Amino acid sequence: MPASRFYDKVLSWHEDSVTPVANPLLAFTLIKRLQSDWRNVVHSLEASENIQVLKDGYEKVEQDLPAFEDLEGAARALMRLQDVYMLNVKGLARGVFQRVTGSAVTDLYNPRRLFSLTADDCFQVGKVAYDMGDYYHAITWLEEAVSLFRGSYGEWNTEDEASLEDALDHLAFAYFQAGNVSRALSLSREFLRYSPDNKRMARNVLKYERLLTEHPKRMVAEAVIQRPNVPHLQTRETYEGLCQTLGSQPTHYQIPTLYCSLETNSSPYLLLQPVRKEVIHLEPYVVLYHDFVSDLEAQKIRELADPWLQRSVVASGEKQLQVDYRISKSAWLKDTVDPMLVTLDHRIAALTGLDVQAPYAEYLQVVNYGIGGHYEPHFDHATSPSSPLYRMKSGNRVATLMIYLSAVEAGGATAFIYANFSMPVVKNAALFWWNLHRSGEGDDDTLHAGCPVLLGDKWVANKWIHEHGQEFRRPCSSRPED
Ligand SMILES: O=C(O)CCC(=O)C(=O)O
Ligand SMILES: [Fe+2]
Structure with missing residues (x-):
């Protein structure tokens, strides 16, 4: 039957x-x-x-x-x-x-x-x-x-x-x-x-x-059938090329200023347990901290966030909207949820030298991308004065630290469109970059994207650090190129 x-x-x-x-x-x-x-x-x-x-x-x-x-x-x-x-x-x-x-x-x-x-x-x-x-x-x-x-x-x-x-x-x-x-x-x-x-x-x-x-x-004369054009994405070709890792990937042999080091940042915390730091790109400055979290920590963060996951939204004008160009689920984790998150904050502060206490940084945002989940090219910092990001009254998002909480089997790289490189998912590593120039102006070269996940279940966590509180840690400058 x-x-x-x-x-x-x-x-x-x-x-x-x-x-x-x-x-x-x-x-x-x-x-x-x-x-x-x-x-x-x-x-x-x-x-x-x-x-x-x-x-x-x-x-x-x-x-x-x-x-x-x-x-x-x-x-x-x-x-x-x-x-x-x-x-x-x-x-x-x-x-x-x-x-x-x-x-x-x-x-x-x-x-x-x-x-x-x-x-x-x-x-x-x-x-x-x-x-x-x-x-x-x-x-x-x-x-x-x-x-x-x-x-x-x-x-x-x-x-x-x-x-x-x-x-x-x-x-x-x-x-x-x-x-x-x-x-x-x-x-x-x-x-x-x-x-x-x-x-x-x-x-x-x-x-x-x-x-x-x-x-x-x-x-x-049979008509050539065109793929429908998605008007909001002028950078589509570059983006897709980078997702297929067809961009010009940095090779450390060619660019000697890109190096690997053990980062201690003169912090007693890091002297005990230095983190391997790899400079990926100089302008914009992007670094990868290897083994930033352990397997257990990554698992714990995923488990803490899991019950709270909801379809992700993006800031659009003053509102938060669900959009096709960001398909994932996400949740915000307050430090009070688990002491491990406080330890994590200390590690971030030690490595970046920045103040990540509220209100100088946002809660940890945990993101889960299913199959085909993606985040098309965007900036993490606000590009309009009416952005909801300013509600915290601690300025714009000066830096991003993004932790890869899982591996993926294929796809899911983080692509930097104008910088023309893509970072494949490295489980437990954290990617750090400055979103703003020292003048406070947004750095357009940080345009980046999360490529669609081809196979696997991708998890990342974002820590967005704001301008205020960092005055002595990252002094400002009036030279726009800084
Ligand atoms: O998932 C990625 O690789 C990038 C995520 C991202 O850019 C974001 O959540 O703002
Ligand atoms: Fe982003």
């Missing part, structure tokens, strides 16, 4: 998956299974004697299951990964992560186990794009759906929402919208072979034929 075949399939997905959400393909299918596959199984016509029990059980948990919005988010995350890492959709559907540029194919990650996508999975991703009018992504995913449905024609899965006909129908229309009428025509004709009585499709075929006779050029 198909429903039990679905059950067996679900069981096999869960075999040996300790962290099921580390793989974006598995994460998508998990959400899809909870959001629509089970519903399709439960509401299928395959009424057997136990169906009432199954239905009752389903209704009990229904409101806690992921909503369509979650499925949509997961589909968009897959498309984001596809774009930023130039992933090939055919490869993704087979469970492999390959970057394809021209004829060159690079393996970005070799998963231990392949999780392939079904035709219906690809259809759902394509449909999300289609419903947003994004025919560029719709076409790549629906092409894959059509090709997989063709290969398994006649085999019907109870959990599936769509069929070959649905996929052909959507793909044909997507091509038509994108200006490729000849492809729309051939797919519509294929559709009619399976459903010859469909009047709407018959009308479409006539329309496409007419268009092609009237404008025969469209037959040959």
Whole structure:
């Protein structure tokens, strides 16, 4: 019986998956299974004697299951990964992560186990794009759906929402919208072979034929379908190149001023336990402190924050908003939550020489990025006088110290757009940089981003240090270049 075949399939997905959400393909299918596959199984016509029990059980948990919005988010995350890492959709559907540029194919990650996508999975991703009018992504995913449905024609899965006909129908229309009428025509004709009585499709075929006779050029000159442009991101190419670590990474051999040292900063605290400091970049000044926290501390911080995590917001004018360009969950941890956080503050103060007591620094912000989670290029400091950052009345964010609380399997680097380098996630290390010049003016060269997580679960913690309280620790200067 198909429903039990679905059950067996679900069981096999869960075999040996300790962290099921580390793989974006598995994460998508998990959400899809909870959001629509089970519903399709439960509401299928395959009424057997136990169906009432199954239905009752389903209704009990229904409101806690992921909503369509979650499925949509997961589909968009897959498309984001596809774009930023130039992933090939055919490869993704087979469970492999390959970057394809021209004829060159690079393996970005070799998963231990392949999780392939079904035709219906690809259809759902394509449909999300289609419903947003994004025919560029719709076409790549629906092409894959059509090709997989063709290969398994006649085999019907109870959990599936769509069929070959649905996929052909959507793909044909997507091509038509994108200006490729000849492809729309051939797919519509294929559709009619399976459903010859469909009047709407018959009308479409006539329309496409007419268009092609009237404008025969469209037959040959197939429109090049462009990826939708995201207007707020002028730096997209650089950003994506850096996420793929195609930027000019600093090499210590070429730049002798970049060095590694054991930092004691004349602090008694650090004399006992010096921290290995690596200068990553000079202007802006960015350093990495290795093993800034221990595995246990990192774990503890993640655990303390976990129950408080909420979808991250950003400052927009005077308001705080949820936006597509920052997708993560975050929580603020007050020092009083655990003595370990006080120890951490002392370590930050000792290393940076800055005062991190309230109100001169913000609470620790813990951030968790799921699959495809990201933070597009931004500044940490306020760029407008009405920013909510000034509510603390301790000036702007003079410096950032960001701790990597986890490793990731692939993706998730921190990219400095204008400085043209990216920092891969180094578990337990902390990245420090100045956001402001000594004059107090924002340093535009600190524009940075958290690249989408390709595989894994990325955690970071931010300590934002404000201007006030640092007057004697970082004296100001009127030279803007300082
Ligand atoms: O996650 C990252 O690598 C960067 C995060 C970041 O820039 C921020 O939270 O402000
Ligand atoms: Fe940032």
